Amino acid sequence: xxxxxxxxxxxxxxxxxxxxxxxxxxxxxxxxxxxxxxxxxxxxxxxxxxxxxxxxxxxxxxxxxxxxxxxxxxxxxxxxxxxxxxxxxxxxxxxxxxxxxxxxxxxxxxxxxx
Amino acid sequence: xxxxxxxxxxxxxxxxxxxxxxxxxxxxxxxxxxxxxxxxxxxxxxxxxxxxxxxxxxxxxxxxxxxxxxxxxxxxxxxxxxxxxxxxxxxxxxxxxxxxxxxxxxxxxxxxx
Numbered sequence: 318x319x320x321x322x323x324x325x326x327x328x329x330x331x332x333x334x335x336x337x338x339x340x341x342x343x344x345x346x347x348x349x350x351x352x353x354x355x356x357x358x359x360x361x362x363x364x365x366x367x368x369x370x371x372x373x374x375x376x377x378x379x380x381x382x383x384x385x386x387x388x389x390x391x392x393x394x395x396x397x398x399x400x401x402x403x404x405x406x407x408x409x410x411x412x413x414x415x416x417x418x419x420x421x422x423x424x425x426x427x428x429x430x431x
Numbered sequence: 432x433x434x435x436x437x438x439x440x441x442x443x444x445x446x447x448x449x450x451x452x453x454x455x456x457x458x459x460x461x462x463x464x465x466x467x468x469x470x471x472x473x474x475x476x477x478x479x480x481x482x483x484x485x486x487x488x489x490x491x492x493x494x495x496x497x498x499x500x501x502x503x504x505x506x507x508x509x510x511x512x513x514x515x516x517x518x519x520x521x522x523x524x525x526x527x528x529x530x531x532x533x534x535x536x537x538x539x540x541x542x543x544x
Contacts, residue, residue: 349531351531351532355474358519358538358540359535359537359538360433360435360521360523360535360536360537360538361474361521361535362433362535363531363532363533363534366531366532404474406531408531419464419476419531419533420476421473421474421475422473423473424473
């Protein structure tokens, strides 16, 4: 799986938009980009997944440039409850054939202040 | 609530002992994954089972073993416990063998004294 690099920590204030960027220079053609969120002492939770351009759901948006060597998770108008660790993962999403192991890096600790 | 259940929630034991962690996947999910999360190592993939068979192995020690039963629940057995085995152990499940969307349980916190 492609290695990812993301900031160790970020700070924001309530109501602001937060953008967390992840670098994955060695991403393969079949790789998808997936983001997870983890609160202290809880299991990670799937947030969003994309292959190229932009993906949006009720929680976040994922921006992927044409070269796919990086991606940006965008959290609109964060609140205190968005304080968590955010993980960027890159790997095949072909459910029919790939192995399901996920490789989590250290993630980005996002702290939202009042 | 992800639909994945894990028991027990907390476990305190002594070095050299053996423990069993249990996981029930979401209804209908055929794959079960085990992860270990410690402060120094982060979240590490241990092993995956799909429909009762071992599918993939990660950084799982020989002292650890797992299995998935016909009803699809899974157990992770940890033996000859060491202080360094103290960690959060997560189980996750997914409908099929692959894919990047997994549903994690609440975890079992193991403390080895």
